[in-house]
Amino acid sequence: MTQPFELPDFYLPYPARLNPHLEGARLHSKQWARRMGMLEGSGVWTEADLDAHDYGLLCAYTHPDASAAELDLVTDWYVWVFFFDDHFLETFKRSQDRAGGKAYLDRLPAFMPMDLAVGMPEPANPVEAGLADLWARTVPSMSMDWRARFAESTENLLNESLWELSNINEGRIPNPVEYIEMRRKVGGAPWSAGLVEHAAGAEVPAVIAGSRPMRVLRDAFSDGVHLRNDLFSYERETGTEGELSNGVLVLETFLGYDTQRAADAVNDLLTSRLQQFENTALTELPPLFAEHGLDPASCAKVLGYVKGLQDWQAGGHEWHMRSSRYMNGGGRPAPARLPFGLTELPLADLGLSALAARPPVTAASETLRARSFAFAPYRKVGPTPLPEFELPFALRLNPHLDEARRSTLTWARRMGLLSAQPGEPMSEIWDGEKLSGFDFPLCMAGLNPDGSPGELELGSHWLTWGTYWDDLLPAVYGSRRDYATAKAATDRLSLFMPVEPADAALGAATPLTALERALADLWERTAAPMDPSARADFRAAIEDMLGAGLWELANHIQNRVPDPVDYLEMRRKTFGSELTASLARLRRARRVPPEVFRAGTMRSLDNAAMDYACLLNDLFSYQKEIEFEGDRHNCVLVVQHFLGCDRDQAVAIVSDLMNSRLSQFQHVVAAELPVLCDDFALDDEAREAVDGYVRHMQNWLAGILNWHRGCDRYDEAALRKRYGATGIAQTAPGRLPLGPRAILAEWNHGASRADTPWPYPQALLPVPGHSTPSAAP
Numbered sequence: 001m002t003q004p005f006e007l008p009d010f011y012l013p014y015p016a017r018l019n020p021h022l023e024g025a026r027l028h029s030k031q032w033a034r035r036m037g038m039l040e041g042s043g044v045w046t047e048a049d050l051d052a053h054d055y056g057l058l059c060a061y062t063h064p065d066a067s068a069a070e071l072d073l074v075t076d077w078y079v080w081v082f083f084f085d086d087h088f089l090e091t092f093k094r095s096q097d098r099a100g101g102k103a104y105l106d107r108l109p110a111f112m113p114m115d116l117a118v119g120m121p122e123p124a125n126p127v128e129a130g131l132a133d134l135w136a137r138t139v140p141s142m143s144m145d146w147r148a149r150f151a152e153s154t155e156n157l158l159n160e161s162l163w164e165l166s167n168i169n170e171g172r173i174p175n176p177v178e179y180i181e182m183r184r185k186v187g188g189a190p191w192s193a194g195l196v197e198h199a200a201g202a203e204v205p206a207v208i209a210g211s212r213p214m215r216v217l218r219d220a221f222s223d224g225v226h227l228r229n230d231l232f233s234y235e236r237e238t239g240t241e242g243e244l245s246n247g248v249l250v251l252e253t254f255l256g257y258d259t260q261r262a263a264d265a266v267n268d269l270l271t272s273r274l275q276q277f278e279n280t281a282l283t284e285l286p287p288l289f290a291e292h293g294l295d296p297a298s299c300a301k302v303l304g305y306v307k308g309l310q311d312w313q314a315g316g317h318e319w320h321m322r323s324s325r326y327m328n329g330g331g332r333p334a335p336a337r338l339p340f341g342l343t344e345l346p347l348a349d350l351g352l353s354a355l356a357a358r359p360p361v362t363a364a365s366e367t368l369r370a371r372s373f374a375f376a377p378y379r380k381v382g383p384t385p386l387p388e389f390e391l392p393f394a395l396r397l398n399p400h401l402d403e404a405r406r407s408t409l410t411w412a413r414r415m416g417l418l419s420a421q422p423g424e425p426m427s428e429i430w431d432g433e434k435l436s437g438f439d440f441p442l443c444m445a446g447l448n449p450d451g452s453p454g455e456l457e458l459g460s461h462w463l464t465w466g467t468y469w470d471d472l473l474p475a476v477y478g479s480r481r482d483y484a485t486a487k488a489a490t491d492r493l494s495l496f497m498p499v500e501p502a503d504a505a506l507g508a509a510t511p512l513t514a515l516e517r518a519l520a521d522l523w524e525r526t527a528a529p530m531d532p533s534a535r536a537d538f539r540a541a542i543e544d545m546l547g548a549g550l551w552e553l554a555n556h557i558q559n560r561v562p563d564p565v566d567y568l569e570m571r572r573k574t575f576g577s578e579l580t581a582s583l584a585r586l587r588r589a590r591r592v593p594p595e596v597f598r599a600g601t602m603r604s605l606d607n608a609a610m611d612y613a614c615l616l617n618d619l620f621s622y623q624k625e626i627e628f629e630g631d632r633h634n635c636v637l638v639v640q641h642f643l644g645c646d647r648d649q650a651v652a653i654v655s656d657l658m659n660s661r662l663s664q665f666q667h668v669v670a671a672e673l674p675v676l677c678d679d680f681a682l683d684d685e686a687r688e689a690v691d692g693y694v695r696h697m698q699n700w701l702a703g704i705l706n707w708h709r710g711c712d713r714y715d716e717a718a719l720r721k722r723y724g725a726t727g728i729a730q731t732a733p734g735r736l737p738l739g740p741r742a743i744l745a746e747w748n749h750g751a752s753r754a755d756t757p758w759p760y761p762q763a764l765l766p767v768p769g770h771s772t773p774s775a776a777p
Helices: 022-036 047-053 055-062 068-093 098-111 126-141 144-159 161-170 176-187 189-199 212-241 247-255 259-283 285-292 296-320 363-372 401-415 432-438 440-447 453-478 483-496 514-527 532-558 564-574 577-587 594-598 600-628 635-643 647-679 684-710 716-723 739-748
Strands: none
Touching: 022 047, 022 055, 022 068, 022 126, 055 068, 055 296, 068 098, 068 126, 068 161, 068 189, 098 126, 098 144, 098 161, 126 144, 144 161, 144 176, 144 189, 176 189, 176 212, 176 247, 176 600, 176 647, 189 212, 189 296, 212 247, 212 259, 212 285, 212 296, 212 564, 247 259, 247 647, 259 285, 259 296, 259 363, 259 564, 259 635, 285 296, 363 635, 401 432, 401 440, 401 453, 401 514, 440 453, 440 684, 453 483, 453 514, 453 532, 483 514, 483 532, 514 532, 532 564, 532 577, 564 577, 564 600, 564 635, 577 600, 577 684, 594 600, 600 635, 600 647, 600 684, 600 716, 635 647, 647 684
């Protein structure tokens, strides 16, 4: 039978190695699976099935340095998780029995107690028996923090099988963003990352486990594992299992590609995620270690964890090339079954013999990497051809809009946002005319059409403060590539958001800048009625937004166009959308159990709405950001660089992605929210609060679209007035204009070059007689 596509050339930066204890793990796992009831009589596997799958080989490749006992344990875990997947398929997916599947899944967390002394129920099937045995053998050597993280990833892996089951029921193929998010949970690679900590003896310190660098390493690793699996499993999943959750199928459907082109695009995304992993490890871990003062032993554990993830990535590929489960051209022969206890393996069985035939770096992978760093800022792009926005939610405006406009201008002037900051060059970024044109109260009037005058005023001030920060960061710190000072200034802002007002240390902080003064004022007006838990959540949402600004600054310093997945996930934070959603959730906190807002359904609802709003902003702001500000954080640009297409093609793709995210939002509201409310047995008051939250998100989307159409922040004529006819920012007399394009213009027009150092890569230096650098491809 002809394969549906040819496997692409993979980016394989790490050589695969084989654990010498392979044969022992094979023997042990077979005995264990039989003892747990997973083989003959289970209705799922026979011994021949288990031998053909060869999970011992998978684990020997993915954990090449594990001891014999550790390899046995890890292999048992993988036997269990693959058995669960096939057992759930046979028992619930084929019969499309969601109710039975939910009851089955609801019992499993009881077999993962944080304290083993609590005990467990009596197992009723092989999945429960296996989980009970594995949990008791695994957790004694790990901290409570690791146990909680691993239990959560295991529950995600189990519970999101219901999402797959629902999509099969409806014949629904997910959109690319939804797919990546849900695949991490269903596919199990975050769970695998937790096992890497155990197998490598490299538990990540709790103080950094939740940080952005560790999250990105885990997620990029996970996406690499899953996208690779999608390429190998496409034929089996779409041909015999009826699966709709496969990345190749998702891109076939979304981009309209044929199967081969979709497979090549999935491989490009896989490459991009691996390169994101590398960039994070090299550029974000060292400052993370310094920030938290990690000792050498802790740093070594984190690096051991990173190495473990690399080993898994390399070994996972080698296993896919050999396993009978997958499309691999017949597969390479598995290593010979060796006499038990033999530790010397031929070089061929270490996975090294094929390296010459499989170059670790391909032309496509290096083209993709080079394109990420080839951005030429300030090139003329002209007004963006905007698509039709078919948003089905009616716009309503708050009647107190004019009062909020007057209040916002007065407040910004009083806080000092319209003045230069003492001792801070280039900080005079706004004046009253600009702020009036930005018209943040218009946005808030659509977001909160029924709010009181005080609520509308407060919300308008928050939007003003957040956008001021967004403009100030690149103007003051980006223009001089000063990450260290920007980080210090950002860290200080947390001093003005005390969770406990009585905290003497926080209460002693004195605002030194307009940004700090305005935040202190807003925090006092907003957080005072909140309880400490809500205050902590709200502060975390603001800190996420601030940290995302530093992420943008770091990319600017590297002249790096972000990886598509990293961009979309960080965009929700840079746009401040998570801050807005956090406020809406807090208003309903007393009526809706917190676990409802933490459920995957609600996160899916939030993320779909946030992405629509963020992508909408990217379409309106493309000319402003690329031509006038030299920014590289815009989805149109990200798509251009990733797919190698032109602006108009990228605009069409971004528009399609917006519409698919809107469709997903509507799908969640119509099909998934009612099930969630039933699952949690919410009463009428709680259901009304959930409905109110949905209406808030609908108002939010309608208000944001109206604001983009009604303000002058993105209008070309207003941009030329603000930045000058040549695209150079107009600044106070005697001040150097902002950004490299302005420096370049000064340089070419005979300004004092000795006083104007060129702080950008030498490749961007102007050639005499030319006013701009050459554009990137």
